[in-house]
Amino acid sequence: MKKMKAGRLSKTTKNDLITYGMVILAYIIVQIFVATGHVSSLIQGLLVPFCTYAIVAIALNLTVGILGELSLGHAGFMCVGAFTSAVFSLAFKQTMPGGPRFFIALLIGAATAALVGFLVGIPVLRLKGDYLAIVTLAFGEIIKNIINALYLGVDGNGLHFTMKDALSLNLAEDGVVLIKGAQGVTGTPNDSNFTVGVILILVTLFIVLNFIHSRTGRAVMAIRDNRIAAESIGINVTKYKLIAFTLSASLAGVAGVLYAHNLSTLNALPKNFGYNMSILILVFVVLGGIGNIRGSIIAAVLLTLLPEVLRGLSDYRMLIYAIVLIAMMIFNWSPNAIFFRKRMRQRLTGGGKSEKEEA
Amino acid sequence: MALLETKNLGISFGGLRAVNEFDISVEKGQLYGLIGPNGAGKTTIFNLLTGVYRPDEGAILLDGVNLTGRKTIEICKAGIARTFQNIRLFGDLPVLDNVKAGLHNHYPYSTFEGIFRLPRYFRTEREMNEKAMELLKVFGLEEYAEHKAKNLPYGQQRKLEIARAMATAPKLLLLDEPAAGMNPNETKELMDTIRFVRDHFDMTILLIEHDMKLVSGICEKLTVLNFGEVLTQGDTQTVLNDPKVIKAYLGE
Numbered sequence: 001m002k003k004m005k006a007g008r009l010s011k012t013t014k015n016d017l018i019t020y021g022m023v024i025l026a027y028i029i030v031q032i033f034v035a036t037g038h039v040s041s042l043i044q045g046l047l048v049p050f051c052t053y054a055i056v057a058i059a060l061n062l063t064v065g066i067l068g069e070l071s072l073g074h075a076g077f078m079c080v081g082a083f084t085s086a087v088f089s090l091a092f093k094q095t096m097p098g099g100p101r102f103f104i105a106l107l108i109g110a111a112t113a114a115l116v117g118f119l120v121g122i123p124v125l126r127l128k129g130d131y132l133a134i135v136t137l138a139f140g141e142i143i144k145n146i147i148n149a150l151y152l153g154v155d156g157n158g159l160h161f162t163m164k165d166a167l168s169l170n171l172a173e174d175g176v177v178l179i180k181g182a183q184g185v186t187g188t189p190n191d192s193n194f195t196v197g198v199i200l201i202l203v204t205l206f207i208v209l210n211f212i213h214s215r216t217g218r219a220v221m222a223i224r225d226n227r228i229a230a231e232s233i234g235i236n237v238t239k240y241k242l243i244a245f246t247l248s249a250s251l252a253g254v255a256g257v258l259y260a261h262n263l264s265t266l267n268a269l270p271k272n273f274g275y276n277m278s279i280l281i282l283v284f285v286v287l288g289g290i291g292n293i294r295g296s297i298i299a300a301v302l303l304t305l306l307p308e309v310l311r312g313l314s315d316y317r318m319l320i321y322a323i324v325l326i327a328m329m330i331f332n333w334s335p336n337a338i339f340f341r342k343r344m345r346q347r348l349t350g351g352g353k354s355e356k357e358e359a
Numbered sequence: 360m361a362l363l364e365t366k367n368l369g370i371s372f373g374g375l376r377a378v379n380e381f382d383i384s385v386e387k388g389q390l391y392g393l394i395g396p397n398g399a400g401k402t403t404i405f406n407l408l409t410g411v412y413r414p415d416e417g418a419i420l421l422d423g424v425n426l427t428g429r430k431t432i433e434i435c436k437a438g439i440a441r442t443f444q445n446i447r448l449f450g451d452l453p454v455l456d457n458v459k460a461g462l463h464n465h466y467p468y469s470t471f472e473g474i475f476r477l478p479r480y481f482r483t484e485r486e487m488n489e490k491a492m493e494l495l496k497v498f499g500l501e502e503y504a505e506h507k508a509k510n511l512p513y514g515q516q517r518k519l520e521i522a523r524a525m526a527t528a529p530k531l532l533l534l535d536e537p538a539a540g541m542n543p544n545e546t547k548e549l550m551d552t553i554r555f556v557r558d559h560f561d562m563t564i565l566l567i568e569h570d571m572k573l574v575s576g577i578c579e580k581l582t583v584l585n586f587g588e589v590l591t592q593g594d595t596q597t598v599l600n601d602p603k604v605i606k607a608y609l610g611e
Binding site: 206207210211213214215216217218219221222224225226228229230231232233234235236243 | 409411431432435436440441443447448449450451452456457459460461463464466467468470472473474475476480483484487523524526527
């Protein structure tokens with residue numbers, strides 16, 4: 001029994017370590033290429049977005065793969081994290097050093113996104129069915145539109161906000177406008193870089209993987225597999241669904257913080273925080289494998305990279321992108337492909353065994 | 360005093376009187392059978408006992424504690440565990456984790472301790488693993504511990520469901536048609552398992568079953584239900600030879 005337990009522990013731990021290792025290895029390789037000047041400026045500009053999308057894909061996989069609920073509003077949570085943290089960083093741009101400022105911005109972004117996720121989750125997660133998808137879809141659009149109409153300023157008297165225009169803020173002379181409606185937030189300090197992004201991926205991985213292998217994660221997956229049975233053995237369904245969803249929203253907020261601090265101008269456009277983005281994140285999760293955290297990272301990076309690499313093909317770019325999506329889906333989900341992979345793996349491991357025997 | 364007692368239990372769904380004036384009294388350590396034709400209201404009674412439905416009237420007492428109208432989770436904590444007519448396992452989780460999920464409320468540590476792997480996480484998980492393996496061994500499932508629950512053979516899935524229910528450390532175990540879909544050999548093995556659970560854990564078991572061989576083989580007392588009402592109650596042999604019961608099953 002002990003032997004088996006040890007084997008089990010090491011199996012999941014080994015899998016987790018491979019995931020951490022993959023990220024670190026990718027980081028080292030990229031750093032070497034950057035140092036030797038083999039990376040074009042186009043790709044260098046993509047390094048932080050890679051990290052952003054990897055984090056938000058991991059976060060969404062927690063909702064879709066582990067909790068078993070569909071969220072179509074993760075870009076909305078990203079948006080919440082991005083704007084709250086950007087406003088904070090802008091307000092304290094002169095008065096705080098970059099390191100602690102970014103750290104606090106990170107906590108603020110994660111906390112507000114978690115709070116919003118919690119509030120969205122309270123009514124919706126009590127229901128059975130696909131209501132979460134509908135509500136989060138609406139939520140994402142609402143958040144984006146509110147921010148596009150919102151003016152926020154700060155002066156000696158504190159925060160002012162309005163939905164009209166910058167003049168109606170009635171700021172004192174020393175006042176600064178932080179959010180300028182559709183023009184967004186301008187002048188956010190560029191506190192994030194590739195290293196920070198990779199550290200955040202690792203932190204996200206640490207939280208999510210440990211969560212899955214804890215008692216809470218087990219309860220969440222039990223609810224996913226059979227809600228009625230989970231209730232019958234005394235698991236509080238609403239509580240654990242809320243924990244998982246709030247955590248997922250807060251990690252999406254972290255991705256938003258990283259995103260916001262990589263740009264000098266932050267706008268809530270359909271392209272970055274709209275419905276299309278939410279769907280794109282979902283595509284990362286589905287193609288990487290639902291419930292497969294490592295797959296989410298790989299899919300997020302590949303699918304962010306692909307449109308840029310294919311830029312040279314101009315007109316055929318989206319065509320090839322779509323074909324790659326279909327091919328990946330077949331490779332991941334077709335029963336025959338799964339069977340083929342299993343057979344190949346068996347042959348490989350079987351081959352390994354016989355080699356050992358010969359030795 | 361009886362372990363489980365219901366008094367005048369009743370529920371209606373719209374105009375349908377599903378259960379009416381249902382009284383039952385199960386003594387500690389008893390193997391009690393609940394039988395009746397299809398649609399008699401047997402599973403509805405299980406759903407009432409486990410808080411899936413709230414009774415319109417009547418009372419449910421477990422060990423003298425009134426459980427009427429409580430939620431499923433509270434009833435589970437009070438000591439009633441159940442299995443389902445159509446197996447409900449956590450299919451994508453390993454067999455071991457199915458049992459560990461059943462231990463959920465007995466080995467607590469916080470989400471925070473779980474994520475940051477504080478000492479209590481390791482200690483509690485180790486205790487959980489030991490306890491779960493112990494239970495799997497009792498049910499002869501230890502060799503499957505690593506398999507996904509959905510990949511188990513049918514008979515083993517039934518056993519795992521009982522093991523998971525036993526992990527919640529209940530006072531009363533409800534089995535909803537445990538022999539459904541089993542061949543005679545599997546049924547025989549199941550009878551041994553049920554008897555073993557009763558003796559090994561000193562458990563009180565209330566079961567619904569259609570397989571008369573199983574019912575007459577292991578149940579000590581029976582309640583026959585027909586159209587939501589108790590037709591007759593008593594010792595197994597007396598009840599099974601009752602002309603009323605035979606009429607209810609086979610018609611005139």
